[in-house]
Amino acid sequence: MKPPVIADVARVAGVSVPTVSRVLSGSVPVGPERRARVMAAIKELGFRPNGAARALATGGQPMIAVFAGDTTRYGYASTLQGIEEAARQAGYMVVISVVETDDKRTVDAAIDHALGQPMAGAIVLEYDPPGVAALAAIPPWLPVVAAASGRPADEQVAHAFMDDRFAAARATKHLLEIGHHTVHHVAIPSPGRPSARMLGWRDALTEAGAPVPPVLYADWAPDSGYDAGTRLALDPEVTAVLCGNDELAMGLTKGLTDAGKSVPEAVSVIGFDDHPLSHLWTPPLTTVRQDFVRLGQKAFHLLNAQIDSGTVPASVRFVPDLILRSSAAPRAVHSV
Template structure:
């Protein structure tokens, strides 16, 4: 080779990744058996399946999900369309949906939308179509989802969380009415003559259901129904409404539509010098982790975000696999968690339930 010549480098051979044949050889089975396991087929006995899966892990073989999707028409992906990522309930529900979907072998593609209009939903569905998902969970807490111009794409499995049960899709939600009734009955059973309500946003399904149940429970018990104060789910709005409630000496019991507004309400009552629960009893809704650390620890309604998410994912997977849906709504029950923020009004003892 002359001095002015550039050495010719030999081509670099890329190391071949583990193949299905490698798995078959290690597991002592045919390539067809490995293919069945990789594609989730059920016609493989449990011992053989476990041996194949162990061989996959040992050699580092990962089935090609894209190729599998082309073969069987399934992508093992779930889209989630959500409006309002800042909401505590939505955040907790999304976390639980992701956990439940992963446990079922599905990946989650999240699409936040700025509002619940037809154009926003159509755009979200278009984006999910590009990402190849098998079905969609919608988490949009706004009445606009029920408007006539909001349409879902034909043929796409859909499950809706926290919406109107009149939709022609499976709907899964917390039993909002039951939770509000438990809160109000608890305060009335303690001896309070009525219960004031700090409600959530007017366009929220959850807030409207809790408000209706609060009003109906008071009516059923023959109690006066006070005017409603409305917040936006935030502690700040709870504080602003709480200042008005704290200034009213007739207020001895308040049901706040969520724990964050209850936190602001507690501050307003403390600043006014009204003891909780000595002067005013307070019940929240959600049982967020911090509720037990409020001062005083907050009596509240516990809702299971994990159960709502699990039921939603299960319903969607059933739709995907069956190719059809049933729109019978699912209501997940709630639980009253009694802590130190509620007590009988001054000078009384607790009334017996139902008295």
């Protein structure tokens, strides 16, 4: 079947083609009843207006929208860098919209504001609850791709994703293989609990028949990692910790050290992301390296292919690497 066009929307809605165009562009007010009929027809047909073609027709530069819960954290900023680099090379302008919370009014306002311009498509950073909510709220006529930190739950949307579950399991297995009887986990916030990183950690412990300690939940700030470190230092059974990201691992090592537990002599620590400062930390962090820039570039390429073809491409999986440094050591060197 051929993809629906504006004339099909007009026919199903019982309005003229110019009326559909006005609803899509927002250039001229349209009565609420007719607008509702047009939007219902768009949803029924799965119509996707070509924002790139509209921009070319008006002499403008085609644009894509990027929705993110944050732009300051390392993974978010690096993914945005990759998107922007790839989009610029393809002749697209990128409009970034920050979605602060997953509150429906906040999400709808961010999407309405961004889509007030003739967008050719959108990329959502599905790293947190605001990202999940934004992806669910994207109108069905707009081409959309998600960048994510785990396998997609919705196969109707193309994803460029890091296989965090596999990577966390690999990091946990490494600690078990070098002699630790179990591994504790300090978790970052996630789109849902349990996160892919938590599932991978639990997979490895369960497969090895090792005890599964209670998860210690933290927020994004290194200070929460510090607090986790001071708490874990009180437990003599703690010899290895997998952290949800490198910032938490940095805070954790400081908290452990201040509480009298040296790293890695008393407790081994592994982080996640390979933050630019991780190799300069004391001791240098063993970590899971994630190429967020490449992930962002691939997310744009998937979106561009969808814009060109009108079909949803297959998702693309990235496998992070485990980078061995000094913060993780065999259990045998630990003090008894």
